[in-house]
Amino acid sequence: xxxxxxxxxxxxxxxxxxxxxxxxxxxxxxxxxxxxxxxxxxxxxxxxxxxxxxxxxxxxxxxxxxxxxxxxxxxxxxxxxxxxxxxxxxxxxxxxxxxxxxxxxxxxxxxxxxxxxxxxxxxxxxxxxxxxxxxxxxxxxxxxxxxxxxxxxxxxxxxxxxxxxxxxxxxxxxxxxxxxxxxxxxxxxxxxxxxxxxxxxxxxxxxxxxxxxxxxxxxxxxxxxxxxxxxxxxxxxxxxxxxxxxxxxxxxxxxxxxxxxxxxxxxxxxxxxxxxxxxxxxxxxxxxxxxxxxxxxxxxxxxxxxxxxxxxxxxxxxxxxxxxxxxxxxxxxxxxxxxxxxxxxxxxxxxxxxxxxxxxxxxxxxxxxxxxxxxxxxxxxxxxxxxxxxxxxxxxxxxxxxxxxxxxxxxxxxxxxxxxxxxxxxxxxxxxxxxxxxxxxxxxxxxxxxxxxxxxxxxxxxxxxxxxxxxxxxxxxxxxx
Amino acid sequence: xxxxxxxxxxxxxxxxxxxxxxxxxxxxxxxxxxxxxxxxxxxxxxxxxxxxxxxxxxxxxxxxxxxxxxxxxxxxxxxxxxxxxxxxxxxxxxxxxxxxxxxxxxxxxxxxxxxxxxxxxxxxxxxxxxxxxxxxxxxxxxxxxxxxxxxxxxxxxxxxxxxxxxxxxxxxxxxxxxxxxxxxxxxxxxxxxxxxxxxxxxxxxxxxxxxxxxxxxxxxxxxxxxxxxxxxxxxxxxxxxxxxxxxxxxxxxxxxxxxxxxxxxxxxxxxxxxxxxxxxxxxxxxxxxxxxxxxxxxxxxxxxxxxxxxxxxxxxxxxxxxxxxxxxxxxxxxxxxxxxxxxxxxxxxxxxxxxxxxxxxxxxxxxxxxxxxxxxxxxxxxxxxxxxxxxxxxxxxxxxxxxxxxxxxxxxxxxxxxxxxxxxxxxxxxxxxxxxxxxxxxxxxxxxxxxxxxxxxxxxxxxxxxxxxxxxxxxxxxxxx
Numbered sequence: 001x002x003x004x005x006x007x008x009x010x011x012x013x014x015x016x017x018x019x020x021x022x023x024x025x026x027x028x029x030x031x032x033x034x035x036x037x038x039x040x041x042x043x044x045x046x047x048x049x050x051x052x053x054x055x056x057x058x059x060x061x062x063x064x065x066x067x068x069x070x071x072x073x074x075x076x077x078x079x080x081x082x083x084x085x086x087x088x089x090x091x092x093x094x095x096x097x098x099x100x101x102x103x104x105x106x107x108x109x110x111x112x113x114x115x116x117x118x119x120x121x122x123x124x125x126x127x128x129x130x131x132x133x134x135x136x137x138x139x140x141x142x143x144x145x146x147x148x149x150x151x152x153x154x155x156x157x158x159x160x161x162x163x164x165x166x167x168x169x170x171x172x173x174x175x176x177x178x179x180x181x182x183x184x185x186x187x188x189x190x191x192x193x194x195x196x197x198x199x200x201x202x203x204x205x206x207x208x209x210x211x212x213x214x215x216x217x218x219x220x221x222x223x224x225x226x227x228x229x230x231x232x233x234x235x236x237x238x239x240x241x242x243x244x245x246x247x248x249x250x251x252x253x254x255x256x257x258x259x260x261x262x263x264x265x266x267x268x269x270x271x272x273x274x275x276x277x278x279x280x281x282x283x284x285x286x287x288x289x290x291x292x293x294x295x296x297x298x299x300x301x302x303x304x305x306x307x308x309x310x311x312x313x314x315x316x317x318x319x320x321x322x323x324x325x326x327x328x329x330x331x332x333x334x335x336x337x338x339x340x341x342x343x344x345x346x347x348x349x350x351x352x353x354x355x356x357x358x359x360x361x362x363x364x365x366x367x368x369x370x371x372x373x374x375x376x377x378x379x380x381x382x383x384x385x386x387x388x389x390x391x392x393x394x395x396x397x398x399x400x401x402x403x404x405x406x407x408x409x410x411x412x413x414x415x416x417x418x419x420x421x422x423x424x425x426x427x428x429x430x431x432x433x434x435x436x437x438x439x440x441x442x443x444x445x446x447x448x449x450x451x452x453x454x455x456x457x458x459x460x461x462x463x464x465x466x467x468x469x470x471x472x473x474x475x476x477x478x479x480x481x
Numbered sequence: 482x483x484x485x486x487x488x489x490x491x492x493x494x495x496x497x498x499x500x501x502x503x504x505x506x507x508x509x510x511x512x513x514x515x516x517x518x519x520x521x522x523x524x525x526x527x528x529x530x531x532x533x534x535x536x537x538x539x540x541x542x543x544x545x546x547x548x549x550x551x552x553x554x555x556x557x558x559x560x561x562x563x564x565x566x567x568x569x570x571x572x573x574x575x576x577x578x579x580x581x582x583x584x585x586x587x588x589x590x591x592x593x594x595x596x597x598x599x600x601x602x603x604x605x606x607x608x609x610x611x612x613x614x615x616x617x618x619x620x621x622x623x624x625x626x627x628x629x630x631x632x633x634x635x636x637x638x639x640x641x642x643x644x645x646x647x648x649x650x651x652x653x654x655x656x657x658x659x660x661x662x663x664x665x666x667x668x669x670x671x672x673x674x675x676x677x678x679x680x681x682x683x684x685x686x687x688x689x690x691x692x693x694x695x696x697x698x699x700x701x702x703x704x705x706x707x708x709x710x711x712x713x714x715x716x717x718x719x720x721x722x723x724x725x726x727x728x729x730x731x732x733x734x735x736x737x738x739x740x741x742x743x744x745x746x747x748x749x750x751x752x753x754x755x756x757x758x759x760x761x762x763x764x765x766x767x768x769x770x771x772x773x774x775x776x777x778x779x780x781x782x783x784x785x786x787x788x789x790x791x792x793x794x795x796x797x798x799x800x801x802x803x804x805x806x807x808x809x810x811x812x813x814x815x816x817x818x819x820x821x822x823x824x825x826x827x828x829x830x831x832x833x834x835x836x837x838x839x840x841x842x843x844x845x846x847x848x849x850x851x852x853x854x855x856x857x858x859x860x861x862x863x864x865x866x867x868x869x870x871x872x873x874x875x876x877x878x879x880x881x882x883x884x885x886x887x888x889x890x891x892x893x894x895x896x897x898x899x900x901x902x903x904x905x906x907x908x909x910x911x912x913x914x915x916x917x918x919x920x921x922x923x924x925x926x927x928x929x930x931x932x933x934x935x936x937x938x939x940x941x942x943x944x945x946x947x948x949x950x951x952x953x954x955x956x957x958x959x960x961x962x
Contacts, residue, residue: 065558072553076575077546094557326946367945443950444924450942453932461931464848465807469924
């Protein structure tokens with residue numbers, strides 16, 4: 001039955017029911033279907049999920065012109081582009097196009113062509129292998145139900161904040177106009193990316209951070225370099241501050257942000273980017289013995305722990321393993337394979353490190369690119385995380401600007417790279433690159449980390465001259481001494 | 482003894498003598514010195530070699546502004562940069578700066594600090610382990626002599642060509658003014674890169690190619706995509722043509738190029754980029770039983786075959802294994818390690834695949850980036866080369882533009898990727914990427930190919946979303962079916 005023809009019927013049975021039609025849910029359904037299982041997606045919002053409409057796609061559509069302009073300005077012969085301002089309406093229109101104007105027809109067509117059913121409405125578990133949509137339509141799953149409902153931005157209980165109708169990541173990526181003054185609360189990826197984008201589009205931006213720096217989960221130099229460049233772009237950064245109260249007197253009017261220091265900041269919008277919560281508060285977890293609103297505890301095959309019969313999966317943000325679209329899709333590939341193997345009665349070993357049914361990369365090789373200027377790209381363990389995990393490590397740092405390919409790429413190139421080596425196995429545990437053009441370089445490290453390629457063999461992986469990737473040679477030379 | 486203090490003396494003895502102070506020679510000397518051996522470089526031209534003054538550095542300094550401008554033009558909000566012409570004097574001045582104004586003081590200072598001696602002059606072998614510089618100064622080598630004299634452009638014996646004083650790669654990378662009309666002969670890397678650069682700097686360019694397409698050693702689609710973009714840039718391409726005669730009536734005057742078709746092309750300069758010859762014609766090969774002017778036949782430790790005592794090495798272009806700066810430097814690292822191991826009497830196995838003393842990547846994992854627009858990046862074996870070598874292969878092609886990261890990177894992105902898989906071992910034998918921004922992506926494939934990472938494990942190397950590197954996921958999905 002094709003997606004658009006899905007009709008109401010009592011107790012419709014599927015092999016696999018997927019709650020949530022974001023990239024993760026779509027991939028679970030696709031994998032199951034490709035393995036010969038019937039699959040249905042239940043979605044109450046837009047098919048395509050957060051990523052397509054309010055995260056990766058629109059944010060990168062806003063950020064790419066910023067990066068491209070910054071890079072052109074760093075090249076001799078193009079300095080004049082420094083004086084060409086970004087065409088803001090063109091950038092926003094482009095962003096709108098990349099979100100398909102917040103319509104999901106294209107995604108629905110894809111489901112249709114892929115042979116995956118779609119049920120629009122709010123799905124809730126109603127006991128084992130049973131999902132009720134909008135309180136009336138009942139779906140049953142022969143093999144598995146996968147909860148792929150993702151996460152939402154948390155608005156902390158600051159007095160007056162909710163009433164001030166703050167921006168969350170959804171508003172920051174979909175806003176139709178440039179606020180004159182924008183306060184961004186939070187120094188994680190959303191905070192720094194949106195500060196970068198809206199500053200370049202013309203806002204005066206103040207970035208408020210509770211801790212002492214930006215991008216706290218990454219190597220410290222990443223936050224330092226981004227701090228430096230945001231300052232140069234004219235972003236006001238205040239670290240070590242808490243928002244005590246927020247007031248917006250009139251809808252559409254200015255917002256006053258009171259800090260614990262007693263300072264007040266007046267702005268036109270406030271973006272809250274301080275954390276995420278799982279969208280599991282209203283999916284019927286209590287009907288299967290789990291706690292509504294909790295992150296789902298899963299094994300490496302993405303199966304939820306403690307559910308009798310092992311038919312429930314939690315894939316993507318909901319399991320809190322790695323809140324990234326690509327990692328959710330990866331989990332979906334693994335979960336889809338595990339579901340179909342179990343459906344066929346094939347025994348699988350979910351604890352088999354790097355096996356076909358174990359999302360091992362979630363623990364050892366999660367890549368992430370932050371599309372700021374400079375870009376930040378990291379994979380695997382930071383030095384701190386590796387030490388905490390008990391590895392005996394060596395940390396190698398390198399100034400990326402010292403590489404010919406970098407200095408050719410941009411005048412006044414600034415960047416830094418770190419490689420974390422496991423001294424016992426002589427493999428790379430993690431790598432971080434900061435600088436222009438490192439976003440595509442990251443995958444080399446991801447292959448090295450996930451592939452556990454010995455340092456000795458990496459010595460034979462020759463970086464092409466003169467590219468930025470020659471930083472690898474410098475890192476390896478430094479390690480080998 | 483420091484470089485600048487090197488003085489004349491009869492029969493000066495070193496552990497290692499290196500002929501040619503390009504990047505390859507410098508690295509051989511550096512590795513030997515780091516291993517505790519004394520080393521001397523003999524150089525008759527500039528220390529730093531072809532790459533620093535007449536190849537990689539100046540060509541990329543000319544090309545980077547072209548690419549950066551092209552990329553800015555493909556981003557919404559920056560279309561106005563389409564109307565900002567390249568500032569030609571600024572680009573040329575930048576190129577001059579990157580070649581250090583064709584002075585080698587910086588490189589000599591580096592030798593000095595590294596503790597490597599330099600003898601300026603023309604070095605020739607004079608029997609085993611003996612080098613005579615400029616016919617008078619005699620150097621002897623306790624352990625090894627390495628010939629790292631590189632290659633030069635070949636000017637074919639076309640009537641009138643030599644007399645017309647054509648450009649070779651040296652002139653094309655160091656020219657002080659933009660020729661109004663430029664004829665480029667040759668569709669390899671030098672030909673397409675210099676056609677790209679000079680066209681963007683304002684020349685009318687005609688590219689003449691003997692064969693039926695560009696970049697003939699790479700996957701065919703690479704040449705097709707570059708052909709398409711050169712045409713759009715306004716380069717006239719003529720394939721299947723031979724230059725029959727060249728005439729330049731007066732120095733500085735126009736040059737007339739006669740084709741075998743009978744057509745005549747009149748231009749201001751003609752660049753010959755049809756091939757390279759080893760600079761071994763005057764290094765005394767005949768004194769050790771070898772043929773002057775020949776490419777040196779070496780084993781995987783870079784030791785020249787058939788020389789009694791095994792003291793002679795041929796590293797870099799001279800051995801014709803891979804005429805690329807980074808590959809010469811790689812060979813230098815391997816050769817330096819082999820020389821020092823042998824000097825210590827440590828037995829080495831030069832045939833040990835991927836071992837510390839075998840330049841295995843020369844045969845299996847040579848990377849190359851062509852800095853055209855779109856960029857072309859390849860590593861390892863092409864489908865044709867893999868088949869010819871007897872591998873049982875599967876070829877996977879993918880439209881790079883179908884990847885979200887690519888469409889976000891540039892409007893109207895055009896690109897293509899190919900992965901060549903060894904079906905017996907399920908590893909990647911080669912990969913080619915064409916498109917904007919793929920230059921840094923290449924190293925991921927280089928790590929996969931040199932690391933022989935199984936496809937099964939590459940499945941866990943998650944590309945960060947939304948980057949162009951997600952093309953890996955598409956390639957792997959297509960392979961796994």
